[in-house]
Amino acid sequence: MLDLHISEKEISHLEDIVSNFNLNVIDVSNIRKLFCDKAVESLIKKSYDDKILTDEEKSEIFILAEYLNMPKEKVESIRLNVAASLLKTALNEKLSDKRLSPTEETELNEILKNLKIEKDQISTIFPKKSLDELAYAKLLWNLSNGIFTIIPNPPITLRNSEECYFALEAKLLERKTVNKGYSHRTRSISVPVFKDMEYNVSYGRSVPIEEEITITHRGTIYLTNFRIVFLSGSKNFEILLSELLKFNVFSDGIEFILNNENFLMKINEKELELFVMGMSSAIRNFFDENELKNSAMKEIENNETFIGL
Secondary structure (H helix, E strand, C coil): CCCCCCCHHHHHHHHHHHHHCCCCHHHHHHHHHHHHHHHHHHHHHHHCCCCCCCHHHHHHHHHHHHHCCCCHHHHHHHHHHHHHHHHHHHHHHHCCCCCCCHHHHHHHHHHHHHHCCCHHHHHHHCCHHHHHHHHHHHHHHHHHCCCCCCCCCCCCCCCCCCCEEEEEEEEEEEEEEEEEEEEEEEEEEEEEEECCEEEEEEEEEEEEEEEEEEEEEEEEEEEECCEEEEEECCCCEEEEHHHCCEEEECCCEEEEECCCCEEEEECCHHHHHHHHHHHHHHHHHHCCCCHHHHHHHHHHHCCCCCCCC
């Protein structure tokens, strides 16, 4: 077992030992069990050293397991666990930048083949949360490259050639200064009249009490290839992409800055990341800088999807 390999000659020699010393079945079975799990797992890991499992290596694993009386189901379970660990490492490397490109998807499919993992086994290896992260990373890559999924029949009136890309719940934060009442302030002065007599004069005025408050308008923010639209029951606005001077992104919102006004929005953190990525690409596409998008489309055409993401 030192080389984790058992040849036909070695098997024959071991059988001779069993026969010559009249070892009973129980003793032989117990001896095999001492080597079984550790030997098979070690051979599987050794076979995956180069992250590729050949048909010959897979056959050798099952020959050893068969001699050690390990059930095929258990062998496959150990093998799949080792392969899954290697696949998870590969996925983490691909997602280090939070993007999953078509080229990386093709590479992952190739890794599946090399590890001898069937696509229908993915759902047993990874929880739904991990698969959702993959889908999210693919969506981020698409958005960063100006590739959108168009929303059909959005509840805003579209112009000629206008397409809607996003419809997200958002809050418009409006700052206002309001009058909370008045405070009365008085002063008095003494005017001397005679040597031992003074005349007191009092006067006063009302001063308004002002306070800055924030009014929240709940609604939906839309992104199209031409503009940003916010619809609320109490406050609406639209911003042409050509008129947007800059935008500031915060942990929980975004501020749009125009020439003479600005709009501060609050958006869910994860949706905010998607919106900002999409808006940046929409602005780039608006000004006819489609070189990146065209390159991305070619990459999609020349690659394959990973497990139907």
